[in-house]
Amino acid sequence: MTRISRLKLGAAALAALTALAASPLAAKDWRGWNIHPPTYPNGIALDAFAEKVAEATDGRVTPTVYHNAVLGDQPDAIEQTRNGALDFGNFNMGPMGPIVPATNILSLPFIFSSVDQMHKVMDGEIGQRFSDALAEQGLVALSWFDSGARSLYNTKKPVKTPADVQGMKVRVMNNQLYVDMIGALGGNATPMAFGEVYQSLKTGVIDGAENNYPSYESTNHYEVAGYYSITEHLIIPECLCVSTASWEALSDEDKAAVKQAAVEAAAMQRELWAEREKTSLEKVKGAGAQINEVEDKAAFQSAMDPVYAGFIEKNPELKSWIDDIKAVK
């Protein structure tokens, strides 16, 4: 074979391959982001989602989940999924706020009265409004995962009243609302990536942070910040979100299969979550963490009035959403 004909053949093969990759028949190797370890409820459910999708689409879509935030921290991963560099991810609505303003409502402290009420809201008409807002920013929310309730923990002392937070340096997720929230309690908030919190607690760069039991436990934060105070100030849902670009490349049949797999994954995650909350609590208690109830939660709630006022002032069009959420019993 001459060099020219080999080149021609090579070019033809390349053209064929390109056509195949662009055709709806080519297998789509989806890359998915997860901040948690594969053994965390979210990791297990995401792997089950990936497996189910591959099976239900007969291998037309083959997702792989990259655990432990190896593909970047959460704000980056959200951006990458929006622009199609990543195909899907499990995202908390906290760091989503700066990108999809309506989702900030879910980051208002004490917005939900309980996790059950949060489920009712997210699985109903109001949840659909959040999905619509996400869709406008390039993300298709296929189902909602649980993330329990977040409480404050620190290296110094039990928090019982807002005054105990005075002067404390507290790590928060990337969202101005949390800076305002800690500020309203008299503390100083530091937005920081999840993966940096352990070391920062250990070295005293920060005094505390806030999270649910499973994350407090899985990150080993309890080893270095042994006072966990049940403030339950935030109940934030998480989505299983697919990039609009990846979604639109699917046939209707495959869209239905992926949606179904996501709904099943969420049901599985919520079940595993309920168990994990118990085992995580047992584990941190067994390791000596001091968990305290907060009797006067109302004091924390009323301290949040300026946070709500500031939010409504900036987003008057979202005021009615707050009222709608509060009306769901």
Ligand code: BDP
């Ligand atoms: C966990 C969430 C995760 C957040 C993390 C955090 O599941 O998405 O990134 O908290 O505090 O509970 O950053």
